[in-house]
Amino acid sequence: xxxxxxxxxxxxxxxxxxxxxxxxxxxxxxALEHNRLHHAYLFxxxxxxxxxxxxxxxxxxxxxxxxxxxDPCGECSxxxxxxxxxxxxxxxxxAASRTGVDDMRELTDNVQYSPTRGRFKVYLIDExxxxxxxxxxxxxxxxxxxxxxxxFLLATTDPQxxxxxxxxxxxxxxxxRMTPEHIVSHLRYILGEETVPFEEPxxxxxxxxxxGSMRDALSLTDQAIAFGxxxxxxxxxxxxxxxxxxxxxxxxxxxxxxxxxxxxxxxIDRISDFAPDFSAILADLLSLFHRITMExxxxxxxDNSMGDAHRVQELARQLSAEDAQLFYQAALVGRKDLEITPxxxxxxEMTLLRMLAFRxxxxxxxxxxxxxxxxDRNRSRESSSDSSTGDRDQGEEPAPAALESPAEQPNQQQxxxxxxxxxxxxxxxxxxxxxxxxxxxxxxPAEPPTxxxxxxxxxxxxxxxxxxxxxxxxxxxxxEIAPEQPPMAYPDDDGLMAMADQMASGGxxxxxxxxxxxxxxxxxxxxxxxxxxxxxxAAVPEPSGQEPVPPEPEPLADAEGFVWARDFRQxxxxxxxxxxxxxxxxxxxxxxxxxxxxxxxxxxxTDRHRQxxxxxxxxxxxxxxxxxxxxxxxxxxxxxxxxTRDKARRQQQAEQAIEQDPxxxxxxxxxxxxxxxxxxxxxxxxxx
Numbered sequence: 001x002x003x004x005x006x007x008x009x010x011x012x013x014x015x016x017x018x019x020x021x022x023x024x025x026x027x028x029x030x031a032l033e034h035n036r037l038h039h040a041y042l043f044x045x046x047x048x049x050x051x052x053x054x055x056x057x058x059x060x061x062x063x064x065x066x067x068x069x070x071d072p073c074g075e076c077s078x079x080x081x082x083x084x085x086x087x088x089x090x091x092x093x094x095a096a097s098r099t100g101v102d103d104m105r106e107l108t109d110n111v112q113y114s115p116t117r118g119r120f121k122v123y124l125i126d127e128x129x130x131x132x133x134x135x136x137x138x139x140x141x142x143x144x145x146x147x148x149x150x151x152f153l154l155a156t157t158d159p160q161x162x163x164x165x166x167x168x169x170x171x172x173x174x175x176x177r178m179t180p181e182h183i184v185s186h187l188r189y190i191l192g193e194e195t196v197p198f199e200e201p202x203x204x205x206x207x208x209x210x211x212g213s214m215r216d217a218l219s220l221t222d223q224a225i226a227f228g229x230x231x232x233x234x235x236x237x238x239x240x241x242x243x244x245x246x247x248x249x250x251x252x253x254x255x256x257x258x259x260x261x262x263x264x265x266x267x268i269d270r271i272s273d274f275a276p277d278f279s280a281i282l283a284d285l286l287s288l289f290h291r292i293t294m295e296x297x298x299x300x301x302x303d304n305s306m307g308d309a310h311r312v313q314e315l316a317r318q319l320s321a322e323d324a325q326l327f328y329q330a331a332l333v334g335r336k337d338l339e340i341t342p343x344x345x346x347x348x349e350m351t352l353l354r355m356l357a358f359r360x361x362x363x364x365x366x367x368x369x370x371x372x373x374x375x376d377r378n379r380s381r382e383s384s385s386d387s388s389t390g391d392r393d394q395g396e397e398p399a400p401a402a403l404e405s406p407a408e409q410p411n412q413q414q415x416x417x418x419x420x421x422x423x424x425x426x427x428x429x430x431x432x433x434x435x436x437x438x439x440x441x442x443x444x445p446a447e448p449p450t451x452x453x454x455x456x457x458x459x460x461x462x463x464x465x466x467x468x469x470x471x472x473x474x475x476x477x478x479x480e481i482a483p484e485q486p487p488m489a490y491p492d493d494d495g496l497m498a499m500a501d502q503m504a505s506g507g508x509x510x511x512x513x514x515x516x517x518x519x520x521x522x523x524x525x526x527x528x529x530x531x532x533x534x535x536x537x538a539a540v541p542e543p544s545g546q547e548p549v550p551p552e553p554e555p556l557a558d559a560e561g562f563v564w565a566r567d568f569r570q571x572x573x574x575x576x577x578x579x580x581x582x583x584x585x586x587x588x589x590x591x592x593x594x595x596x597x598x599x600x601x602x603x604x605x606t607d608r609h610r611q612x613x614x615x616x617x618x619x620x621x622x623x624x625x626x627x628x629x630x631x632x633x634x635x636x637x638x639x640x641x642x643x644t645r646d647k648a649r650r651q652q653q654a655e656q657a658i659e660q661d662p663x664x665x666x667x668x669x670x671x672x673x674x675x676x677x678x679x680x681x682x683x684x685x686x687x688x
Contacts, residue, residue, distance in 0.1 A: 007218040010190055012053055013083070015070060019186045019214060021050055024173045028054070029070040032061050037068075038171045040143055040152040042128075044159040045175030048213030051155040054175075055124045056082060058153060059090045063118035078118055089118040096130040104135040108142045111150050120151050128154040129161040136163055143169050177212025180204065181304060186214065187221060191232070196225055198232035201245065205237045244276050249284045250311060256327065256355055257318050264356060268349055278348040282335040289328040292316045296324060320608070322360045322575050330355045360575065564588070565642035571620050577612035580605055582639040584629075591625040593617055602631040650682040 012018045015025050024043075031037055041058070043051040060083075062068060065076035072079050081087040093107070107123065115121040131139070143152060143166065154170060156162065184203045191198050206224065210217035220241075221232070228236040238245050248271055255264035271281070295302040295316035302312040319327075334351025341347030564586035573581055584595040595613075597605060610629060617625040636645075658664055658680055667673060 005219070006190060006194075006222050007215045010218065012050070012057065013074060014072070015057060018050060018054070018057075020178055020182045021054070021175050024054065024175060027173065028058060028061075032068060032070040035068060037062075037151070039146050039150065040154065040170040042154045042156070042159070042162075042167070042170035042172045043175060044156055044172065046177055046212055047157055048210075048215030048217075049175045049178060050214070051157075051175060052124070052126060055122075055153040055155060056090075058151075059087070059120075059122040059124065062120045062122065062151060063087070063089065068119070081117075087118065089115040089121045090124065091122070092124045092126065094127065095125050096127045099130055099132050099135060101132065101134040101138050104131070104138045108138065111142055112147060115149055119149075121149055122151045122153060124153045124155070126155045127157070128166075129156040129158045133163075136166060140165055140169070178210070178214050178217070179212075180207035183207035183210055183214060183217045187217060190218070191221070196230060196232065199234045201234040201247070202232040202237040204246065205234065205241060205243065206232075209241050209243070238274075242274075242276070244271055244274060244281060246284070246308060249281065249288060250308070252285070252352065253288060253315060256352070256359075257315065257323075259356060259359065261353075261356055264352055265349075268345075268352065272345055278344045279335055279338050281348065282331050282338070282351065285331045286328060286335070288312070288315075289324055289331065292319060293321070293324045293328065296321055320360070320575070320612075326359060327355050330358075562588075565637045565639050568639035571616040573613055573616035575612070576604075577609040577616075580609055581613050582643075583634060585634045585637045591621055592628070593625065594628045594630060596630050596632045596634050598634055599631055602629070605629055647682075651680070654680050654682040 015029060018025055041055075043054060045051055057072075060072040060074075060079050061070055063078045063082065064072035065078055066073050074080075074083070078087065082090055093103075111121075111123075113121075146152065152170075154166075159167070159172070159174075184207045187203050187206065188198075191203075202224070206217055206220050209220055224232050224237050224240055227240045234245060248267070251267050252264065252271075255261075255267060291302050291312045292315050295312055296319075299316075302309045302316070316324075330351055334347060334354070337351070338344055338347045341350075568582060580597065580601055581595065583601045584597045587594045587596070610627060614625065614627040617627060655677055658675055664675065668675065
């Protein structure tokens with residue numbers, strides 16, 4: 001006798017032999033028990049889930065000689081003929097090959113004849129969606145009102161292509177895809193009956209490759225048995241399918257969890273020897289990270305669809321929620337990038353290295369610092385673009401950017417805050433930015449330009465001076481130099497403010513008596529009280545004589561000066577643990593910390609979050625710190641509350657500074673303007 005493939009040999013013979021599809025079998029069994037039978041059934045679902053098998057079983061149940069029953073005997077002539085495929089009253093039609101209207105008319109003409117052997121004449125039409133519109137139109141009337149002895153069983157993998165007129169005339173049953181657990185369980189039973197040795201991981205690989213189809217799983221099992229010489233090994237199945245083992249995926253994730261870069265690259269190199277589909281590997285990683293996240297959010301929800309539920313639970317404890325989300329998003333983006341990368345392995349490596357490099361809490365490496373004496377390419381490009389201004393000393397060799405201070409960088413433009421805070425040194429920096437001047441540090445005098453004659457050491461000025469200039473006979477000292485062009489300290493803003501002050505006061509001086517002269521020969525730099533800010537909300541200082549907004553009373557500090565509400569951010573607790581802790585008030589007794597959270601935030605606090613907060617406390621206060629989290633009224637002394645009140649207080653101060661500033665009032669009065677309060681922003685580093 002010739003060999004019969006497993007998919008045909010182990011085709012179910014009764015409803016109890018069916019694997020899965022309980023929702024369909026329950027409806028059919030109850031209908032058969034109570035003789036409430038419809039004249040047309042439509043079975044839908046993907047390939048290999050049992051549509052045709054259920055149709056043949058239903059034909060046996062209807063024509064068994066012992067009567068209509070959900071449990072046919074399997075011994076009578078009708079049952080045997082149906083099993084052998086030679087029952088005359090079971091007409092199986094392949095709609096994919098008989099799509100013409102003439103074929104359908106022949107069917108409808110023969111429907112009126114009574115069955116020859118059985119109780120019902122059963123028409124099993126497979127892939128019914130392949131019929132043409134003309135065939136459906138010719139079939140509709142017969143499908144709606146067939147003779148009493150006729151049953152129509154329709155099967156299709158694409159019900160969307162069926163006309164709604166056909167769907168409305170049938171009882172529709174949607175057969176589900178087989179889960180990997182169902183497939184593995186059935187394969188384990190069949191291989192045990194066939195006495196074929198197997199490895200458990202091999203069955204899970206076959207179940208995943210079957211993609212929900214039991215017939216595909218049995219066909220792949222036949223192929224694997226032949227490939228492995230009458231046994232099923234995990235390595236043989238991997239080689240046959242051209243995929244990598246799930247254990248290889250777990251090794252990649254282990255290297256990511258341990259932040260082990262060399263081990264990660266070693267695994268990638270080893271996997272690449274099998275020439276795998278890197279997109280499929282990323283898909284497996286996405287599935288794993290998804291299951292890990294589900295286990296983290298809802299403990300115990302990890303499914304065993306790949307036979308590694310225990311491993312998923314272990315990884316869920318090792319990985320933080322932030323890591324799992326980052327890895328998932330990186331794999332998702334990396335899978336899209338594989339289509340445009342020059343090499344698939346390159347894109348795969350970059351995806352995993354991105355997970356490793358940008359993992360929360362990973363070490364941040366600064367870019368290499370240029371060695372002393374080496375030319376700075378960025379500085380060279382800047383000096384070449386600014387050479388027309390004559391600011392740089394052509395004889396001076398640029399020093400590394402990491403070793404320069406603001407006073408040693410003549411080409412670097414100072415921000416308004418630097419000019420205001422600098423005082424006399426700020427004037428020296430501004431003077432060094434004027435044409436014809438040379439900046440020097442206090443410890444090392446600047447070299448003279450190569451185009452000028454050599455100078456004596458005494459010509460550079462007294463030691464400790466902030467700036468020195470070339471002495472020219474008959475000219476005033478460098479501090480009184482008449483520049484060749486207007487000063488570079490924001491002439492547009494200064495001119496606007498000076499114009500407003502002069503118009504408001506009717507004279508040439510501002511209210512505070514300091515002239516705002518915009519002539520080119522004016523060498524002075526505006527004092528901090530005179531300088532115009534680039535943004536009114538951020539840089540306008542409090543005017544003299546103005547009562548500031550009283551600061552918020554500081555919370556009581558402990559013996560170490562640590563205030564939970566004010567100094568919490570210094571602990572470096574980030575992510576979800578940091579958000580929860582910022583909503584809590586804290587009572588401290590020595591190194592015992594007790595946090596109080598309201599009910600809503602207390603429910604979100606998990607053991608993982610408590611551990612992260614405790615690690616931050618121990619890093620700041622020692623390893624003997626303890627933590628207790630209770631539910632209650634957190635009150636106002638929480639970090640988030642303190643930050644909210646401090647932000648509101650600084651905003652109020654900024655608005656008052658703008659409203660009471662004489663220069664702003666002069667502009668508003670003269671130009672009939674108004675101050676848009678929504679545009680006022682306080683300085684982020686303002687202390688109030």
